[in-house]
Every structure is written in structure tokens, then in C-alpha cells.
Amino acid sequence: MKPDSLKNRIIPVLTILISIVAVWYVAAYFMNAPFQRDLDRRAEVTSTTMEFIGKTMAQPKPILPAPHQVVSNVFENTFLRSVTSNRSLVYHAWVTLSSTVLGFTMGTLTGILIAVGIVHLKALDRSLMPWIIASQTVPILAVAPMVIVVLGAINITGLLPKALISTYLSFFPVAVGMVKGLRSPEIIQLDLMRTYYASGAQTFWKLRVPASIPFLFTSMKVAIAASLVGAIVGELPTGAVAGIGSKLLAAAYYSQTIDIWAALIAGSVLAALLVTIVGIIAKIVDRSMGGRPA
Amino acid sequence: MKRVLHSWQGTAALVLCLAALASLPLMAVDAPSPFGTGTVVLVLLMVAGAALVSFTKLSQPLLATILFVAAHLAVWLLLAGIAGNEGQATLAFFLLVAASWLLAWRCVSVLSGIRPKSQAGDTFLRLLIPAIFGAWILILWEAATRGAGIPFIILPPPSSIGARLASSVPILWADVQQTIFKAVLFGYVVGCASGFVVAIIADRIAFLRRGLLPIGNMVSALPIIGVAPIMVMWFGFDWQSKAAVVIIMTFFPMLVNTVAGLAASGAMERDLMRSYASDYWQTLIKLRLPAAMPFIFNALKINSTLALIGAIVAEFFGTPIVGMGFRISTEIGRMNVDMVWAEIAVAALIGSVFYGVVALGERATTFWHPSNRGG
Numbered sequence: 001m002k003p004d005s006l007k008n009r010i011i012p013v014l015t016i017l018i019s020i021v022a023v024w025y026v027a028a029y030f031m032n033a034p035f036q037r038d039l040d041r042r043a044e045v046t047s048t049t050m051e052f053i054g055k056t057m058a059q060p061k062p063i064l065p066a067p068h069q070v071v072s073n074v075f076e077n078t079f080l081r082s083v084t085s086n087r088s089l090v091y092h093a094w095v096t097l098s099s100t101v102l103g104f105t106m107g108t109l110t111g112i113l114i115a116v117g118i119v120h121l122k123a124l125d126r127s128l129m130p131w132i133i134a135s136q137t138v139p140i141l142a143v144a145p146m147v148i149v150v151l152g153a154i155n156i157t158g159l160l161p162k163a164l165i166s167t168y169l170s171f172f173p174v175a176v177g178m179v180k181g182l183r184s185p186e187i188i189q190l191d192l193m194r195t196y197y198a199s200g201a202q203t204f205w206k207l208r209v210p211a212s213i214p215f216l217f218t219s220m221k222v223a224i225a226a227s228l229v230g231a232i233v234g235e236l237p238t239g240a241v242a243g244i245g246s247k248l249l250a251a252a253y254y255s256q257t258i259d260i261w262a263a264l265i266a267g268s269v270l271a272a273l274l275v276t277i278v279g280i281i282a283k284i285v286d287r288s289m290g291g292r293p294a
Numbered sequence: 295m296k297r298v299l300h301s302w303q304g305t306a307a308l309v310l311c312l313a314a315l316a317s318l319p320l321m322a323v324d325a326p327s328p329f330g331t332g333t334v335v336l337v338l339l340m341v342a343g344a345a346l347v348s349f350t351k352l353s354q355p356l357l358a359t360i361l362f363v364a365a366h367l368a369v370w371l372l373l374a375g376i377a378g379n380e381g382q383a384t385l386a387f388f389l390l391v392a393a394s395w396l397l398a399w400r401c402v403s404v405l406s407g408i409r410p411k412s413q414a415g416d417t418f419l420r421l422l423i424p425a426i427f428g429a430w431i432l433i434l435w436e437a438a439t440r441g442a443g444i445p446f447i448i449l450p451p452p453s454s455i456g457a458r459l460a461s462s463v464p465i466l467w468a469d470v471q472q473t474i475f476k477a478v479l480f481g482y483v484v485g486c487a488s489g490f491v492v493a494i495i496a497d498r499i500a501f502l503r504r505g506l507l508p509i510g511n512m513v514s515a516l517p518i519i520g521v522a523p524i525m526v527m528w529f530g531f532d533w534q535s536k537a538a539v540v541i542i543m544t545f546f547p548m549l550v551n552t553v554a555g556l557a558a559s560g561a562m563e564r565d566l567m568r569s570y571a572s573d574y575w576q577t578l579i580k581l582r583l584p585a586a587m588p589f590i591f592n593a594l595k596i597n598s599t600l601a602l603i604g605a606i607v608a609e610f611f612g613t614p615i616v617g618m619g620f621r622i623s624t625e626i627g628r629m630n631v632d633m634v635w636a637e638i639a640v641a642a643l644i645g646s647v648f649y650g651v652v653a654l655g656e657r658a659t660t661f662w663h664p665s666n667r668g669g
Contacts, residue, residue: 012505063528123403126420127427138642141519141603146626146634150448225515232517236610244520252523252611260523268516275515 024067025057031064032056061255070261077262086242089266095243096231097270099159103166104227108220110167111174118175119182119208129179136172140165141233148234162234162243166227173226177219181212210289217282224274232267244270303400304348307393311342314389329375340368341393348400354408361401362426369394369433373440381443391437395430402426450632459636465621466640473618474644476533477605481540486597488541489548490590494578496549497556510550518543522608531612539608544597551593555586588663591656598648602641 036056040047047055057066065073074089081088114132118125144165151161185207193203235245244267251259315338319329344364348357372391376383405423410416432452438444439451446454459466496503522539529535559582567577609619618637625633 008504009508012501012503013508014505016502016505016509123399123406123423126406126423127402130424131427131431134642134646136599138638138645141607143622143634143638146622146631146638149626150631153447221515225517229517229519233519233607236607248520248523249611252526255527257524257527260520264517264520264524267520271516272512 021067024064028062028064028066029053029056032059032062035059035063060258062257065258065261069258070265073258073262074265078266089247089262092242092244092247092263093266093270096228096235096245096267097274099162099234099243100166100224100227100231100270100274102159103163103230104170104220104224106163107167107170107223107227108174111171111219111223112178112216114171114175115178115182118179132172132175135168140168141230144230144233144236162231165234166230169226169230170223173219173222174216177215177222178212181215182208184215185211213285213289214282217278217285220282221275221278224278225271228267228271228274301345301348301400303396303403304345307341307345307348307396307400310389310393310396311338311345314338314386314393317384317386317389319384319386333371333375337368337371337390340364341390341397344397345393348397354404358401358404358408361397361404365394365397365401366429368397369437373433373436376437376440380440383437383441387441388437391434391441395434398426398430447629447631450635455632455635455639458632459639462633462636466636468616469618469621469637470640470644472533472614472616473536473605473609474602477536477608477617478540478601480533481537481605482544482597482601484537485541485544485601486548486594489545489593490552492545493549493552493556496553497578498574503553507550507553510546510553513546514550518546519604519607522604523611525608526611531614533617536605536608536613536617540601540604543600543604547596547600548590548593551589551596552586555589556582558582558589559585587660588656591652591660594652595649595656598652599645602645602648606641 033052033056036052036059040052040055056062057069059065062069077087077089081090084091114128118129147165148161151157151164189207189211190203193207198206231243232245232248235241235243236249244263247263247266248260251257251263318334341364344361347360347364350357352360369391372387372394402423405419405426408419410419435449436451436453439449440453492506496506519539521542522535525535525538525542529538556578563581563585564577567581572580606619606622609617610623613620618641621637622634625631625637
């Protein structure tokens with residue numbers, strides 16, 4: 001770690017984070033205060049200011065839970081419960097993770113296939129590319145419930161329908177990124193391959209594919225975040241069985257605000273982990289391919 | 295041999311025609327209104343003829359026209375013949391549909407090879423080729439659903455979706471007004487504007503930029519859509535809660551992209567502005583904002599899709615009895631699948647128009663950028 005990275009990166013980020021938490025506490029007080037005042041009046045309790053502030057931070061179903069309530073809920077549901085329990089966040093995160101990864105894998109493979117087709121077939125390039133872009137203006141997340149219900153009607157249930165939504169969301173960044181990547185070799189490099197009398201396949205495997213790897217990983221980072229969103233939304237209509245999305249929906253029905261926030265945090269941690277893992281793999285692959293540290 | 299390779303689609307179409315001939319009739323024996331012999335012969339002749347024509351060395355536009363007419367006329371006759379015979383199509387029917395599809399593919403290949411001299415011709419081709427592709431998705435969809443008799447619940451044919459769309463315009467219009475004109479547009483404008491303003495402030499204060507940028511980058515990867523139930527709880531069931539979700543979803547992409555864009559102008563240009571003794575605001579407005587425009591429009595494009603998704607998904611968590619998300623979730627519960635698809639078609643159309651308007655704005659504003667100059 002360079003000495004100036006502390007001053008230039010960590011301190012500003014920490015400052016902003018701390019101020020967010022501070023604003024959150026203040027907001028929690030003001031949003032929960034009216035209800036608490038109401039409660040106090042009905043119970044005919046008069047409390048000092050400090051007691052009152054303490055009470056606004058300890059409601060069971062607050063309008064805005066205070067950060068420590070969310071943190072303790074996350075901690076309790078992550079570490080103190082058995083992993084197989086229905087209330088464990090680990091269990092729900094695992095369900096979501098499995099469909100995310102399946103959908104991401106299918107989406108990445110589809111995206112790469114489409115990109116290879118587009119780069120090699122001119123007719124495909126001119127007819128398919130506009131539709132790929134148009135496909136993303138379809139709010140597919142809005143269709144997610146229908147995909148789930150319809151596939152459920154023909155007895156395809158469980159992991160696959162959710163994964164299909166993730167696939168749809170994740171193929172696009174990969175396809176676009178790979179088209180760019182496969183076309184990134186310059187004319188001079190392609191000419192060099194010609195002077196080597198390389199066949200089309202050789203040019204593809206020895207020049208185009210290695211050149212596209214950085215593009216692939218950049219788009220995979222976007223794609224895995226998109227797959228996670230797809231998996232979460234795909235869980236909303238499945239009848240609240242399991243997964244972060246169903247946890248969100250169930251908590252929303254019963255106004256369990258703390259649970260909603262805890263599920264959100266779980267989803268965010270999952271997203272950050274997945275993106276980091278892809279980033280680490282990208283670094284390893286880059287190094288093993290002889291990339292120099294920038 | 296060379297010519298066979300030249301049009302493998304034509305060869306394949308001929309083979310399919312022969313196979314179809316061997317497995318006639320087109321409909322099951324007990325179909326209520328089978329194809330007339332004349333129609334069958336006409337379709338076969340048209341497909342086979344066009345396939346043979348594709349081997350000749352005709353001029354490209356003429357060849358493309360012949361293929362276009364033959365493929366679409368043949369498939370139109372085939373589709374018209376299904377009426378009353380749903381689910382009775384035999385292998386021969388699908389072979390002929392596939393053969394016409396191959397002809398259309400050949401047509402697209404020929405069209406992509408044409409280098410038009412005029413600007414108008416180029417634009418025409420640019421629109422025609424994707425249009426043929428899109429039309430064939432619908433045609434194959436229609437042929438598959440009606441020919442094979444796929445249950446309506448699973449996948450309704452495009453024609454009945456179209457009919458539903460036409461017959462329920464007032465409902466769809468009310469939904470569009472609720473979701474798009476109230477929630478999406480308001481949220482989009484406020485979200486993008488506030489993201490932009492915060493980006494300018496962050497640009498002024500380096501400390502804020504260093505702190506906000508990593509956080510903003512991370513938040514962009516988070517499933518923000520999950521705040522929808524919280525917003526519904528805070529702002530009630532009406533459009534305000536949906537607008538709030540849209541604001542949160544569009545804020546961070548705008549922030550991150552604008553900050554990146556403001557760093558895009560080169561050191562040389564900034565030095566030039568310094569030598570002109572221009573102050574911060576002059577440099578910002580005359581140099582750095584124009585240079586940031588491609589980035590800002592990138593964010594506007596990303597946000598146009600996000601805004602639609604945010605508003606519709608937020609409606610799943612509770613709405614008044616109008617709105618696109620509401621309609622989708624209730625009609626699917628009543629198994630009115632064609633209504634859901636009609637709603638999706640409308641959403642896709644609006645999404646494309648929204649994206650198109652932003653893209654046109656980008657062309658007008660960043661005409662100087664290399665990607666827009668004779669690219």
C-alpha cells in the first residue's frame with residue numbers, strides 16, 4: 001500500500017461513509033419521532049429528550065430503522081442462526097447466488113457465441129446488432145413474473161426460470177463487450193497474421209481471442225451485477241419460497257422494515273463479493289497471459 | 295461447386311422443398327380446411343424457383359427483390375392457411391416455413407453485400423435489414439405457436455397480441471400515463487439533474503470526489519431495485535414512490551459518468567484555457583462540459599432503461615389500480631397472457647422511443663465526436 005493512498009483514498013471514503021451513517025441516524029430520529037410521540041401520548045409516558053431519542057432508535061417496526069438495528073439484525077441472521085434455517089440470511093443468499101451463477105454462466109456463453117457470430121458473419125452483424133440493442137430497451141425485469149409463472153405452468157420450476165432472467169440481463173454486456181474486444185486487433189496486427197499465412201481459425205484463436213480477454217472481464221463485471229438483480233427480481237413472484245427477493249417481498253408484506261434493510265444489505269454484500277471475485281480472476285488471468293501491471 | 299457454396303441457403307432451401315414434397319400434405323389428414331392443391335403448388339414453385347434464382351448471377355438489387363417477394367409471399371400463404379387448422383400442421387408445413395426463412399436469410403446476405411452510392415439508399419438498407427430480421431422473428435413465432443398449437447397460456451401468437459393491443463388502447467393509455475408520464479419522466483429528470491449537480495460539486499471539491507467516486511462505483515453494482523418496498527412504504531402507493539425509486543436508480547450512473555466525463559478533456563486544452571485567463575466556470579462551460587457530453591449521454595441512455603425498469607418493478611409492491619407494473623402482475627394472475635404481452639410490447643416501444651430520443655439528442659450535441667463523424 002502506497003503511503004499517499006491512505007490520505008487520498010481511504011480517508012475521503014471513510015469520511016463520506018461516516019457522514020452517511022450520521023445523516024442516517026438523524027433521519028431515523030426525525031422519521032420515527034412522530035409515531036413515537038403518538039405512542040408515548042397513548043401510554044401517557046413523559047420521557048426526557050435522551051430517552052425519547054433512544055426509543056425512536058429501538059422501535060420494532062420503524063419507518064427508518066437506525067443503522068445499529070440493521071447491523072444487529074444482519075449479524076444475528078447471518079452468524080447466530082444455523083445455515084439451513086429459513087430465517088438465515090446465508091440460506092437465502094445461497095439460493096439467490098446459485099441462480100445468479102447459473103444465469104451468469106449461460107448469459108456469458110450466449111453473449112460470447114453471439115459476438116463470435118457477429119464478428120464473422122456480415123449478415124448477422126447488420127441484422128442482429130440493432131435488435132440486441134433494442135432488446136435491452138425492453139424492461140425485462142417487468143416481464144420476470146410472467147416468465148416464472150408461464151414456465152411454472154409447464155412444470156419448469158426452481159432454479160432455471162430465475163436463471164433465465166439473469167441470462168437475458170447478462171448476455172447483453174458480454175455480447176457488446178466481446179464484439180468490441182474481438183474487433184480490437186488493429187489492421188497492422190491482422191496484416192501480420194496474413195503474412196504468417198495464418199488461417200481464419202488461427203487468427204481467431206491466437207490474435208482475436210487474447211485481445212478480447214480484457215474486454216470480456218470488464219463486461220463480465222457488469223454482467224454479474226446484472227444477473228444478481230435479475231435473480232432477485234425473479235424471486236419476487238415465486239410465492240416467497242426462498243432467496244433474497246422473496247425475503248424482501250415477505251418483509252414488505254408484514255412491514256418488517258428492519259428485515260427489508262437486512263435483505264438489502266445481504267444483496268449488496270453478495271454483489272460486492274461477486275464483482276470482487278470476477279475482478280480477482282481477471283487479474284490472475286491477465287498476469288498468467290503475460291500482462292504487465294499498469 | 296463454387297456456385298453451390300455461393301448460396302448455401304438456396305441449396306438448403308431446395309433440399310427442404312424436396313423433403314416437404316415427400317412428406318405432403320401440409321396439414322393433418324383430418325384438418326377441417328386443408329390447403330388447396332393450387333396453393334401448395336404455388337408455394338412450392340415459388341420457394342424452389344427463388345432458391346434456383348439465388349444461384350444465378352443477376353444484379354444484386356434484382357436478386358434481393360425476387361428473394362424478398364418470394365419468401366414473404368410464400369410464408370404469407372402458409373400462415374393464412376393455418377386459420378381454422380390450429381395445431382394441425384405437419385412436418386411438411388414447417389419444412390416449407392424453414393425454406394422460406396432460408397430464402398429471407400439469403401436476401402439479407404445479398405442486401406448486406408450491396409454498397410449503395412446515395413446516402414438515402416444507405417439509410418434505407420440500414421433500416422430494411424434489421425426490419426426483415428424482426429419480421430421473421432414474429433413470423434417464426436406465429437408459425438410455431440399456431441402451427442404446432444402451443445397452448446395460449448404459454449405463448450400467445452403475435453397476431454392475437456396485436457388484436458388485444460388494438461382492442462384495449464384506453465386501458466394501455468391510462469397505464470402509460472400513470473407509469474411513464476408521472477413516475478418515469480419526473481424521476482428521470484430529477485435523478486439525472488441531481489446526479490449532474492452533485493458531480494459538478496464533487497468536481498469543485500477534490501476531497502468529496504475522492505470519497506464519492508468509489509462509493510458511487512460500488513452502488514452502481516448493487517441491486518438498488520430492492521429499495522422499492524421501502525419507498526412504497528414511505529411515499530405511499532401513488533406515483534411518488536415510483537418516482538423516488540427512479541431517482542435513486544438514475545442518480546449514481548449519472549454521477550459516476552459525469553465525474554469521469556469532466557476528467558476527459560486533455561491537459562493541453564486546459565492549458566490553453568488557462569492562457570486565455572478563463573476562470574473555473576468559463577473553462578467548465580466552454581471546454582469541459584462539451585468534452586464530457588459523450589459520457590453524460592452514455593449515462594442518459596443507461597438511465598432511460600433503468601428508469602422504466604424501476605418504475606414498473608416498484609409497482610409490484612403496491613399501486614393504485616392503474617399502471618403498467620400493476621397491469622402485468624394482475625393480468626398474469628388472471629392468466630390473460632395476451633394482455634401481459636401487449637403491455638410488454640408497449641413498454642418495449644416506449645423504451646425504444648425513449649432511447650431513440652436520447653440518441654438523437656446525442657447526435658445533435660456531440661456531432662464533433664469521432665464516433666459520430668463519418669463513423
